[in-house]
Amino acid sequence: MSDLCLIAGAGRLPELIAAAEPGVLVAVPEGATPGDLPLSLTFRLETLGSFLAELKTREIKRLCFAGGLTRPGVDPALIDEATQQLVPRLMAALRQGDDGALRTLIEMVEEAGFVVVGATDLLPELLPEAGVLGRVEPDDRAMTDIGRAEEVLTVTGPADIGQGCVVASGQVLAMEAMPGTEWMLASLAAARAGGPLAASLPDGGVLVKAPKPRQERRIDMPAIGPDTIWQAAEAGLRGVAVAAGGVMILDREATIAEADRLGLFLAVRA
Amino acid sequence: MSDLCLIAGAGRLPELIAAAEPGVLVAVPEGATPGDLPLSLTFRLETLGSFLAELKTREIKRLCFAGGLTRPGVDPALIDEATQQLVPRLMAALRQGDDGALRTLIEMVEEAGFVVVGATDLLPELLPEAGVLGRVEPDDRAMTDIGRAEEVLTVTGPADIGQGCVVASGQVLAMEAMPGTEWMLASLAAARAGGPLAASLPDGGVLVKAPKPRQERRIDMPAIGPDTIWQAAEAGLRGVAVAAGGVMILDREATIAEADRLGLFLAVRA
Numbered sequence: 001m002s003d004l005c006l007i008a009g010a011g012r013l014p015e016l017i018a019a020a021e022p023g024v025l026v027a028v029p030e031g032a033t034p035g036d037l038p039l040s041l042t043f044r045l046e047t048l049g050s051f052l053a054e055l056k057t058r059e060i061k062r063l064c065f066a067g068g069l070t071r072p073g074v075d076p077a078l079i080d081e082a083t084q085q086l087v088p089r090l091m092a093a094l095r096q097g098d099d100g101a102l103r104t105l106i107e108m109v110e111e112a113g114f115v116v117v118g119a120t121d122l123l124p125e126l127l128p129e130a131g132v133l134g135r136v137e138p139d140d141r142a143m144t145d146i147g148r149a150e151e152v153l154t155v156t157g158p159a160d161i162g163q164g165c166v167v168a169s170g171q172v173l174a175m176e177a178m179p180g181t182e183w184m185l186a187s188l189a190a191a192r193a194g195g196p197l198a199a200s201l202p203d204g205g206v207l208v209k210a211p212k213p214r215q216e217r218r219i220d221m222p223a224i225g226p227d228t229i230w231q232a233a234e235a236g237l238r239g240v241a242v243a244a245g246g247v248m249i250l251d252r253e254a255t256i257a258e259a260d261r262l263g264l265f266l267a268v269r270a
Numbered sequence: 271m272s273d274l275c276l277i278a279g280a281g282r283l284p285e286l287i288a289a290a291e292p293g294v295l296v297a298v299p300e301g302a303t304p305g306d307l308p309l310s311l312t313f314r315l316e317t318l319g320s321f322l323a324e325l326k327t328r329e330i331k332r333l334c335f336a337g338g339l340t341r342p343g344v345d346p347a348l349i350d351e352a353t354q355q356l357v358p359r360l361m362a363a364l365r366q367g368d369d370g371a372l373r374t375l376i377e378m379v380e381e382a383g384f385v386v387v388g389a390t391d392l393l394p395e396l397l398p399e400a401g402v403l404g405r406v407e408p409d410d411r412a413m414t415d416i417g418r419a420e421e422v423l424t425v426t427g428p429a430d431i432g433q434g435c436v437v438a439s440g441q442v443l444a445m446e447a448m449p450g451t452e453w454m455l456a457s458l459a460a461a462r463a464g465g466p467l468a469a470s471l472p473d474g475g476v477l478v479k480a481p482k483p484r485q486e487r488r489i490d491m492p493a494i495g496p497d498t499i500w501q502a503a504e505a506g507l508r509g510v511a512v513a514a515g516g517v518m519i520l521d522r523e524a525t526i527a528e529a530d531r532l533g534l535f536l537a538v539r540a
Contacts, residue, residue, distance in 0.1 A: 166447075191449055191457075200341070
């Protein structure tokens with residue numbers, strides 16, 4: 001058995017980690033539907049205290065949070081005795097922005113004696129090197145839009161908003177907020193497909209993703225994959241750029257292949 | 271005849287100004303569909319030089335830009351002689367963010383000898399006094415969300431992005447970008463109506479609108495009206511807050527009545 005417990009959220013990342021760590025203990029938030037995983041435990045915030053105690057009896061030393069986790073509600077009736085003393089901090093954490101909430105969660109887990117490891121500590125190959133990954137090169141216009149988007153994210157990141165934005169012809173077409181990249185791109189695709197706005201939106205554009213400067217990278221790291229490329233194409237974009245060292249590419253080969261197939265560039269920015 | 275030319279964009283504002291300024295000369299961007307206005311002239315950027323010369327012969331001294339204007343493309347084949355010398359600055363302006371583009375346009379018009387007046391110079395009653403305008407008061411939770419939204423807009427405004435955002439339970443659900451408030455609210459309403467995201471979004475929330483600090487208020491002032499209230503309700507929000515002195519309320523009575531009818535608060539923040 002491994003001394004690692006994988007807290008598995010949505011998406012492909014948990015599967016990649018489980019494949020790389022034989023014998024890992026997998027824990028899934030109650031009610032979530034895990035992917036192709038050796039399911040072992042479920043947990044919920046209301047019983048976090050007894051969940052952590054259970055991990056101790058199983059000789060777990062390291063925790064890895066991987067995949068998308070939604071911010072749960074807390075049902076007071078379900079809080080068990082072992083969790084009672086954690087409740088004030090849990091509730092305060094849930095009222096914070098993402099960065100603050102996750103930092104508090106890590107603190108609590110670490111104070112309980114566990115080491116929190118990031119997905120990229122286990123799978124460093126998820127962080128691509130700087131450069132253009134596929135066959136399509138961004139042209140001058142795309143580079144200007146990338147620069148503007150990076151400037152925007154530099155401003156928004158410290159305020160704990162957005163890990164991404166879309167810029168076309170120098171104008172910000174969309175800012176990522178809590179609902180995430182996929183929703184942002186789907187909304188933009190819908191706007192471009194017709195309706196009163198379609199004619200007034202500049203064409204083309206780029207999606208740029210970067211971590212927020214205070215983002216807790218051990219839990220909450222931005223990621224893209226083949227779906228992101230496909231969604232960007234559906235939204236009429238010409239390419240995707242991500243910050244080197246700060247954004248994971250899940251299924252790198254398939255992601256590059258999708259970019260090449262659809263004629264989008266995929267750039268990793270130093 | 272008035273010495274004022276109204277450059278009429280989309281929405282209700284041009285009608286309000288035309289009603290307040292008898293004999294005003296109305297000019298509409300070619301291809302736009304004006305509301306209930308005494309139409310007089312059309313113009314396009316490619317012939318801006320001769321348009322301004324025409325205004326001189328009609329003894330126009332003041333220009334008021336009112337209503338939504340979309341950023342037009344420029345067809346080089348349509349540029350006339352009087353506009354030739356303006357082209358480099360026009361093209362540079364169109365590549366800038368909204369604030370920069372509008373500032374350049376105002377500069378060019380002023381250098382041609384016209385005075386640019388803001389809609390609120392002509393109709394100061396469009397700017398409401400601070401306070402709660404309808405019957406519904408924002409509760410503590412709403413006030414916390416308003417505070418967070420104002421904090422976000424303080425950060426995003428200087429970067430020339432967004433005049434509005436939606437916050438619920440401390441989390442930024444949506445940031446306004448180039449497509450505007452209406453699209454932001456419609457996208458949020460769609461996300462809440464169903465689909466994979468619906469369950470994970472916190473309920474309630476507030477829309478907050480405020481001008482960007484460098485916004486050229488003579489041309490591009492944020493506005494709300496009865497439709498905004500209705501759209502906010504459709505998106506599941508509990509109220510709307512705007513910055514005093516910086517956001518116009520078009521059709522104030524109807525806007526307040528709509529807020530009361532739908533049970534939303536409408537707050538003007540000092």
